[in-house]
Amino acid sequence: MSRRSRAGDCPPYHEGVTPAAVDGIESLLLSGVRARCVDGDLRSSRECFDAAYRMAESEGDGQAMAVAALGLSGLWVHEHRGVMAAASIEARLRHALSVVDPRSPEALRLRVRLAAEADYRSGGHTAVLAMLEEARRADDPTAWTEAVSLAHHCFLGPGQSETRHELARELVAAGFRTSCRGDLLMGLLWRTVDHVLDADPHAERHLAELRGLLAQRDHLAVGFVVRAIEVMLGIRAGRLEQAEAEAAACAEQGTRAGDADAAGWYGAQIVAIRWYQGRIAELVPMLAEEVNSPTLSAVDNSYLAALAVAAATAGDHRQAAGALARLGGGDLALLPRSSSWLVTMHGVVEAAYLLGDVEVSAAAYELLGPFTRLPMVASLGVACFGSAQHALGVAALTMGDAQRAAEHLQMAVRGNLAMGHWPAAVLSRVRWAQALVLRAGAGDAAEAARQLEVATSEAAELGMVLPAGGVPGGGPGGGSGGEPGGGPEGGSHAAATAAGHGGRPPLMECRREGRRWRIGLGPRSVHVEHSLGMAYLAILLANPRYEIPAIELAAGPVARDGTAVDTGTGSAQPALDEEAIRAYRKRLSLLQEEIDEHESANDVVRAERLRAERDWLIDELASATGLAGRTRNFTGNEERARVSVGKALRRAVTRVAAADPVLGEELRMTLRTGRLCCYQPK
Numbered sequence: 001m002s003r004r005s006r007a008g009d010c011p012p013y014h015e016g017v018t019p020a021a022v023d024g025i026e027s028l029l030l031s032g033v034r035a036r037c038v039d040g041d042l043r044s045s046r047e048c049f050d051a052a053y054r055m056a057e058s059e060g061d062g063q064a065m066a067v068a069a070l071g072l073s074g075l076w077v078h079e080h081r082g083v084m085a086a087a088s089i090e091a092r093l094r095h096a097l098s099v100v101d102p103r104s105p106e107a108l109r110l111r112v113r114l115a116a117e118a119d120y121r122s123g124g125h126t127a128v129l130a131m132l133e134e135a136r137r138a139d140d141p142t143a144w145t146e147a148v149s150l151a152h153h154c155f156l157g158p159g160q161s162e163t164r165h166e167l168a169r170e171l172v173a174a175g176f177r178t179s180c181r182g183d184l185l186m187g188l189l190w191r192t193v194d195h196v197l198d199a200d201p202h203a204e205r206h207l208a209e210l211r212g213l214l215a216q217r218d219h220l221a222v223g224f225v226v227r228a229i230e231v232m233l234g235i236r237a238g239r240l241e242q243a244e245a246e247a248a249a250c251a252e253q254g255t256r257a258g259d260a261d262a263a264g265w266y267g268a269q270i271v272a273i274r275w276y277q278g279r280i281a282e283l284v285p286m287l288a289e290e291v292n293s294p295t296l297s298a299v300d301n302s303y304l305a306a307l308a309v310a311a312a313t314a315g316d317h318r319q320a321a322g323a324l325a326r327l328g329g330g331d332l333a334l335l336p337r338s339s340s341w342l343v344t345m346h347g348v349v350e351a352a353y354l355l356g357d358v359e360v361s362a363a364a365y366e367l368l369g370p371f372t373r374l375p376m377v378a379s380l381g382v383a384c385f386g387s388a389q390h391a392l393g394v395a396a397l398t399m400g401d402a403q404r405a406a407e408h409l410q411m412a413v414r415g416n417l418a419m420g421h422w423p424a425a426v427l428s429r430v431r432w433a434q435a436l437v438l439r440a441g442a443g444d445a446a447e448a449a450r451q452l453e454v455a456t457s458e459a460a461e462l463g464m465v466l467p468a469g470g471v472p473g474g475g476p477g478g479g480s481g482g483e484p485g486g487g488p489e490g491g492s493h494a495a496a497t498a499a500g501h502g503g504r505p506p507l508m509e510c511r512r513e514g515r516r517w518r519i520g521l522g523p524r525s526v527h528v529e530h531s532l533g534m535a536y537l538a539i540l541l542a543n544p545r546y547e548i549p550a551i552e553l554a555a556g557p558v559a560r561d562g563t564a565v566d567t568g569t570g571s572a573q574p575a576l577d578e579e580a581i582r583a584y585r586k587r588l589s590l591l592q593e594e595i596d597e598h599e600s601a602n603d604v605v606r607a608e609r610l611r612a613e614r615d616w617l618i619d620e621l622a623s624a625t626g627l628a629g630r631t632r633n634f635t636g637n638e639e640r641a642r643v644s645v646g647k648a649l650r651r652a653v654t655r656v657a658a659a660d661p662v663l664g665e666e667l668r669m670t671l672r673t674g675r676l677c678c679y680q681p682k
Helices: 018-039 041-058 064-074 083-099 105-122 126-138 142-151 161-178 183-198 203-216 221-235 238-256 263-275 280-290 302-314 317-330 340-357 359-371 388-399 402-418 424-437 444-462 491-500 532-542 548-556 578-600 606-624 636-661 661-670
Strands: 375-378 385-387 508-513 516-521 524-527 572-574 633-636 677-678
Touching: 018 041, 018 183, 018 340, 041 064, 041 238, 041 606, 064 083, 064 105, 064 516, 083 105, 083 578, 105 126, 105 142, 126 142, 142 161, 142 183, 161 183, 183 221, 183 375, 203 221, 221 238, 221 263, 221 385, 221 424, 238 263, 263 280, 263 302, 263 385, 280 302, 302 317, 302 340, 317 340, 340 359, 340 375, 340 385, 359 388, 375 388, 385 388, 385 402, 385 424, 388 424, 402 424, 424 444, 424 524, 424 661, 444 661, 491 516, 491 636, 508 532, 508 661, 516 532, 516 661, 524 636, 532 548, 532 636, 532 677, 548 633, 548 636, 548 677, 636 661
Parallel strands: none
Antiparallel strands: 375 385, 508 516, 516 524, 572 633
């Protein structure tokens, strides 16, 4: 009988093996190769190859064992996750290698597979490249195509683009020689992935070509990757809710295909979506469980980095610091440069920023330096967190280097716009504005205000929640414990500000001038209409780093020496004083005229801002007055004071930010609310 040595093709008849057994093995191998190469059904192919291996082993058919073991290894490197699964497939490969002719094509292919698996886990390339050279010399099309594809899978880390592109071109050419559609699809897929990883402006052209081939006849495994890339592109385009639904459908296809990464990729996409929605803290329970999942790749550390970010955003600094410490055993240089390395470093930088960890930020900055032109993309293009310039800029912010931070973040905005990553561009604008404020050069304040205005407008269009103080997922009452105003007790923003003032940060000041308050930082100041929140703010700014109970703020002024104020439960205080109510009503009467002016000038952003102020004033007056406009009082209850004072302070900060975004940003970074309120400059 004529036999080819392709994985799943029928092995030659061996003496001592009954014809019936040969027919059974042949049938299983043919079904396995059809499922894998034609249909892309990895689950069914594994079942067929596993049964074929067991039957061939019982019959002593070594060559059939080799072909079955190769087929069972899968389409990708490292398909078998977990210690036992990986050890089992390696044992089968080695056993098959020991019973076949060492000069046979099957022996060559077994050595190629073993080399690729070992190099992938270690992050090396020497062994698989040596086996690729041997496969080229052997002039066996099947061994050649398998070696090229497996080698490519070992070159997905940053800085390996040139080698990847060469291998993809070689695989496309080899696919025509084998006449196997699966080989050609893999070549085109790798080429597409390479362009996505490089942020090539024509990447979607290659994706469209691949999509066209799949439309003619589907291939579950390749189609799953294509669909995952499309989800990533949807996130980039800012279609966050739609992308979440598509991610779930994509995960279902991956599960049907039997792809080991179906759950992991879905999780990565949800992390990206929640990051840009400002909801990353919600994922702490899921991430805490998933980091220990045996289905994750042995060289994937991105979930641990994501947990660090989510925990820090949620205010659990201990868990966040612990997750960071686990990465590379505390030495980031030891992390394998795998396909998830860049997104892992993104998480490291963001978590270090939230924790104010200058040492980790400096290490990450140095490691990321050679990759400024790359996007931070996970795996085969399944999630993207924007330009690596963004991570470098955030690291520089944490380090207190406003100049470098501003330069990197400006480039990040450009890079994110070039790749059409609108949510990433919004966050880069916010951070760029923050860096400009810290740098405080000529024209920086105006440019910072412009960038924040653009970011605010675009975030509204995309359904994003802008980070408070540059901290995604934070915001007044939602940052790092005790309902902070954003950031870890002022975080690296305050540290960076201090770096520009001889190590002594300037303190904000707030004083009453008639019916308005003047609030300032250094030479910058602005007038804001009186409100109860501004009165609270003045007390906090006058007592830097002193924790004042919300109930004492609600009851009245607090002495600088911390003398207790009577806050008996029988006390009652107007929610707004009469002067404030008159000022609010006067401002309300003028707002509609201003709104009409801006709308007639087609200034939608300012009109919307004024409408928000009008709505806030109406709510404030409604909550402060009862029937017939009588002033409401609230009791001295601690919980009610916490809520009321927190709301008043956050509204005051919002009003300051509307008048001067720079001062508003500073307040969000340094103000903490809750049962204990504090202004904490660093």
